[in-house]
Amino acid sequence: MRAKVLGRRTFLVAGGAMLASCGPNRSHGFEGYAFVANEEGRAIAAVDLSAFAVARHIPLDGRPTEVIAPSEGTSVYALTPENGTIQEINTSNLTLRRAARVAPSALSMRLAREGNCLWVLAARPGKLVKVRTDSLRTEGDIPLPADPAAYDLSRDGKLAAVSFGDEGSFALVDLEARKVTRRIRVSDSIGTVQFRSDDRSVLVANRAARMLSIYDTATARVVTHLPLAVRPDHFCVRSDGGQLFITGEGADAVVVVYPHKTPVVAETVLAGRAPAVMGVSTGRPDYLFVTNPATGSVTILDIATRRPVSTVSVGAEPGYVTETPDGQYALVLNRRSGDMAVIRIAVIAARRKRFAPLFTMIPVGSKPVCAAVKAI
Secondary structure: OOOOOOOOOOOOOOHHHOOOOOOOOOOOOOOEEEEEEEOOOOEEEEEEOOOOEEEEEEEOOOOOOEEEOOOOOOEEEEEEHHHOEEEEEEOOOOEEEEEEEOOOOEEEEEEOOOOOEEEEEEOOOOEEEEEEOOOOOEEEEEEOOOOOOEEEEOOOOOEEEEEOHHHOEEEEEEOOOOEEEEEEEOOOOOOOEEEOOOOOEEEEEEOOOOEEEEEEOOOOOEEEEEEOOOOOOEEEEOOOOOOEEEEOOOOOEEEEEEOOOOOEEEEEEEOOOOOOOEEEOOOOOOEEEEEEOOOOEEEEEEOOOOEEEEEEEOOOOEEEEEEOOOOOEEEEEEOOOOEEEEEEHHHHHHHOOOEOOOOEEEEOOOOEEEEEEEEO
16 A cells, blocks of 8 residues: 655654653754665655654565755655666655666765766676666766776765775776776775865775775876775765874774875874764764664764764664764764664763763664655
8 A cells, every 4th residue: 555645744653753852942843854764664654754664664575775866856766776777756745756777786875066967887897877766767887897886976076986895996987078088907805985075186995904095087197195093894984084084894983184285193092882874064063974884873072072972772783874964963873773863962962971862763664775855
């Protein structure tokens, strides 16, 4: 039976989802939705952030792993990698608008700076596929020389950097000329590749050597190799691009790197047990939210002081963090318990206690892995 879209003010939050901040300082929520990709549930959960409840589950053909919510328009895009399909959701009525298969299988997608197209990283054969957002029609592709693992787009929209994982190399791709311009060998195995905020360098997770390797974009020459206390499994960049945070196997810590001018490892900070995926808040003060999947918690660091300020118990196997555009809430997806933990950021600054309370918990579906927030 087709699900009914519920009114935005009709939900009563009770039991385990009772709001922790009831009383005179109660928050009014965020006027919008968090669109949550439930990989095993084969659906997108539209979470009403003014009522803190799921408004609708939108079934998809495939297992979604990524969601993109452009700031303009009424569309949200989900990627189901197993069938290489982009699925477009209409945010006005929370229904599936259309779907388009753009490759036999895919790994990831990015929204171009102009917002008029998506670049999809396809696998076997490896290629970058350009897809128009207004029609979901393919506008051509760029063949890649090996099986890709990860990629990034430059801020000016002219280049892509593509990692070839166990091949130990990455390529620079001219998106306008639609060709690979350079392929650079790094080591026996690399992971994430990411452009520096000014596009002048490419930051490479040198997993084999446990280093951050930095290459000049214009010349493809190595700038430096920075030894790390951890294997670089996860990257997170401060909103202004001034600091890079790295976690991974090897230490219960976050490595803080200044990537500009003369790149340097600034500090290695303890951040709970087996820290993994991270997220950054954009308000004042800035916080780094570090997931600790092994303990079902999030460690919160003050970015200015690079010191832990609080720990929040969030659920089983937290694996994704984002925030609402107004900077009011941090949203944490728990893969094993199938829920979304909501942290009210203002409470962190006000209390500064070792353990901070949750604002609420929202059941969202089976294995939530990604979320995108859109104002309505």
